[in-house]
Amino acid sequence: MNYERITQKLSILADAAKYDVSCSSSGSKRSNPDKKLGDSSGMGICHSYTEDGRCVSLLKILLTNYCIFDCAYCVSRRSNDIQRAAFTVEEVVDLTINFYRRNYIEGLFLSSGIFKNADYTMERLVRVAKTLRLEHGFNGYIHLKTIPGASEELLREAGLYADRLSVNIEIPTDDGLKKLAPEKKRDEMTTPMQHISTGIVASKEERKVIRSAPAFAPAGLSSQMVIGATGESDLEIMQTADNLYQHYQLKRVYYSGYVPISNDQRLPGLGSPVPMLREHRLYQTDWLMRFYGFQMQEILHPEYRNLDLALDPKTGWALQNLHLFPVDVNRADREMLLRVPGIGHKSVDKIVAARRFRSLTFEHLQKMGVSMSRARYFLLCQDKNEVLRRAPGDRTQLRNVLIRQAHSKYRSALVQQGSLFDQADETTGLSATAVPDLHHLFADSL
Amino acid sequence: MSTLEYDGSFEGFLTAIFDCYAQKKTDVRIRNACASTTTLFGTNIRVRTDTEKSNRVWEGLKKRTTKEAARQFYCNFLSELPDFEDHLLEYARYVFASREDVSRDFSHPAVLRTAQVARMVGREKHRMEAFVRFQLSGEIYHASIHPDYNVLPLIGPHFKSRYADQRWFIWDEARHYGLLYDLEHLQVVHETPEETQADTARTSDYARLWKTYFQSTNITERRNMKLHVQHVPYRYWKYLCEKQPL
Numbered sequence: 048m049n050y051e052r053i054t055q056k057l058s059i060l061a062d063a064a065k066y067d068v069s070c071s072s073s074g075s076k077r078s079n080p081d082k083k084l085g086d087s088s089g090m091g092i093c094h095s096y097t098e099d100g101r102c103v104s105l106l107k108i109l110l111t112n113y114c115i116f117d118c119a120y121c122v123s124r125r126s127n128d129i130q131r132a133a134f135t136v137e138e139v140v141d142l143t144i145n146f147y148r149r150n151y152i153e154g155l156f157l158s159s160g161i162f163k164n165a166d167y168t169m170e171r172l173v174r175v176a177k178t179l180r181l182e183h184g185f186n187g188y189i190h191l192k193t194i195p196g197a198s199e200e201l202l203r204e205a206g207l208y209a210d211r212l213s214v215n216i217e218i219p220t221d222d223g224l225k226k227l228a229p230e231k232k233r234d235e236m237t238t239p240m241q242h243i244s245t246g247i248v249a250s251k252e253e254r255k256v257i258r259s260a261p262a263f264a265p266a267g268l269s270s271q272m273v274i275g276a277t278g279e280s281d282l283e284i285m286q287t288a289d290n291l292y293q294h295y296q297l298k299r300v301y302y303s304g305y306v307p308i309s310n311d312q313r314l315p316g317l318g319s320p321v322p323m324l325r326e327h328r329l330y331q332t333d334w335l336m337r338f339y340g341f342q343m344q345e346i347l348h349p350e351y352r353n354l355d356l357a358l359d360p361k362t363g364w365a366l367q368n369l370h371l372f373p374v375d376v377n378r379a380d381r382e383m384l385l386r387v388p389g390i391g392h393k394s395v396d397k398i399v400a401a402r403r404f405r406s407l408t409f410e411h412l413q414k415m416g417v418s419m420s421r422a423r424y425f426l427l428c429q430d431k432n433e434v435l436r437r438a439p440g441d442r443t444q445l446r447n448v449l450i451r452q453a454h455s456k457y458r459s460a461l462v463q464q465g466s467l468f469d470q471a472d473e474t475t476g477l478s479a480t481a482v483p484d485l486h487h488l489f490a491d492s493l
Numbered sequence: 494m495s496t497l498e499y500d501g502s503f504e505g506f507l508t509a510i511f512d513c514y515a516q517k518k519t520d521v522r523i524r525n526a527c528a529s530t531t532t533l534f535g536t537n538i539r540v541r542t543d544t545e546k547s548n549r550v551w552e553g554l555k556k557r558t559t560k561e562a563a564r565q566f567y568c569n570f571l572s573e574l575p576d577f578e579d580h581l582l583e584y585a586r587y588v589f590a591s592r593e594d595v596s597r598d599f600s601h602p603a604v605l606r607t608a609q610v611a612r613m614v615g616r617e618k619h620r621m622e623a624f625v626r627f628q629l630s631g632e633i634y635h636a637s638i639h640p641d642y643n644v645l646p647l648i649g650p651h652f653k654s655r656y657a658d659q660r661w662f663i664w665d666e667a668r669h670y671g672l673l674y675d676l677e678h679l680q681v682v683h684e685t686p687e688e689t690q691a692d693t694a695r696t697s698d699y700a701r702l703w704k705t706y707f708q709s710t711n712i713t714e715r716r717n718m719k720l721h722v723q724h725v726p727y728r729y730w731k732y733l734c735e736k737q738p739l
Contacts, residue, residue, distance in 0.1 A: 065711070
């Protein structure tokens with residue numbers, strides 16, 4: 048191994064791959080029956096975290112950052128004057144195996160700039176995965192990025208060796224895509240998604256009958272879009288995501304806050320802040336859709352196009368739907384408990400298990416780990432806690448109380464943006480710690 | 494109050510629980526003989542580890558609860574937290590006094606505590622599966638760890654199935670014992686193999702490449718050290734080659 052050369056390539060090609068946010072390494076059932084190398088049957092493991100707080104689970108690199116495309120939002124675009132490099136198939140295989148053996152990684156995430164043409168590039172990516180699986184008996188996790196426009200045969204082969212395939216949708220709106228990546232076509236993204244999705248469904252069916260049939264991308268299909276680059280609304284972003292979940296059975300959609308990389312007039316300039324808080328709220332919304340039984344339309348709709356940055360989207364939804372609260376902890380069904388702000392899956396499990404034994408009180412919930420600072424305004428317990436019965440007056444007032452109580456890590460970011468409190472708050476004069484004494488909000492439901 | 498002293502083993506601890514019942518003791522506590530300090534008041538009774546007794550307690554626990562509850566019970570034992578014996582004794586008493594399975598009665602303090610501690614131990618187990626960094630000396634991959642709880646017995650199977658075709662060794666620096674995998678079996682050892690003691694100071698090329706990767710994959714515009722440290726607490730840094738000056 049030429050150490051200096053590899054070091055240089057690694058730093059260039061890891062740097063170019065870092066804007067791909069997926070780091071998931073779970074969901075595959077690849078075990079190690081023949082006592083070779085690797086096992087991805089358990090849950091994913093984050094082996095480290097970068098100084099930006101993101102998890103490092105996979106060796107995430109580009110095969111090359113040479114690219115024939117010129118997408119405005121991408122560092123590897125043709126017109127950008129940067130150092131270029133390319134790994135050989137053997138070099139990627141060697142790094143993967145040796146990092147894996149030292150317990151640095153769960154596996155490989157391999158993407159690439161597009162050189163020559165789509166199929167030529169895709170063929171190389173597939174060859175890396177194939178070599179790892181067939182020549183090295185590698186059972187670690189492999190995530191392959193598919194190249195827009197790659198042939199169906201290559202996608203099929205990719206799915207046989209990779210655990211996960213991904214197709215980036217890049218920009219949430221069609222208009223935005225036309226503006227920033229005029230050479231890319233939407234259907235060059237959706238067509239492979241359709242092929243892969245069909246392949247996954249077919250393989251699952253087949254494996255129900257013949258257990259030894261080969262798995263096709265067992266950890267599913269995922270996608271990513273850049274947010275905050277084209278002035279799109281949260282509604283548009285989540286509509287696109289919802290569409291992907293509904294039509295292509297995606298496992299995950301990733302939202303990547305745009306990191307300014309150029310002074311292109313079409314994009315936010317260098318030095319503009321990365322929309323990290325917005326990104327966080329979008330992920331929360333995504334979680335509500337996938338794990339909390341929410342429909343996208345309940346959270347965002349044409350009259351409510353953007354999420355409330357100051358509050359999590361579940362609390363935002365609850366504020367829009369105060370007529371459904373308070374919820375009785377000792378009687379409500381799972382579905383409704385999951386919709387209470389401050390209660391997550393773990394708490395719901397505990398509540399449902401524990402209330403068989405005795406009626407639960409405010410204190411029980413607190414000890415179980417329910418976030419009572421939010422939940423208290425939406426709950427009824429056995430001891431009919433006074434606070435619960437006296438929720439603040441109207442929606443605006445309750446919103447402001449909730450914001451004041453939240454010790455949000457984003458507080459400083461919000462204050463700078465001047466959007467923390469609604470104007471109405473100026474007149475209420477509530478202090479940060481006072482529990483407001485306002486009876487009438489839930490009057491109808493009590 | 495009397496104190497039952499056991500030998501520090503899980504079987505010894507279960508035997509002590511058995512003895513509490515057999516001797517109809519109520520005002521009692523259980524302590525590890527190796528760790529306990531002599532008390533001024535009350536009597537100390539040495540428990541003789543007896544696998545027949547310990548099996549009865551263990552089978553009884555499993556019969557009255559679930560496999561998951563038994564796992565949580567064992568995790569609490571491995572936590573080595575102060576007074577964990579008292580909590581587990583209280584938990585066992587509640588389980589044995591109830592007709593139905595109470596292992597999910599999270600409104601009961603002993604049950605909730607057991608579940609919470611098991612979760613803490615589970616988190617540490619997961620961290621060790623993440624933070625072990627092997628280095629290769631001769632033909633053995635080896636690493637040292639310093640876990641908050643005694644999780645070595647829990648992480649063995651994970652590494653065994655993952656690294657089935659390489660010899661490896663993990664040493665717990667806090668508790669002075671290790672796990673050795675020889676391509677066939679896992680074994681507990683109390684001394685580090687000789688070949689792992691050589692050239693530990695030399696950093697391998699792959700460790701340096703890993704650090705290169707770790708730095709290149711960071712997005713400086715999104716720097717968030719608070720989050721970084723939350724996920725990778727300072728106490729683990731000395732075992733992570735990417736956090737070392739190379």
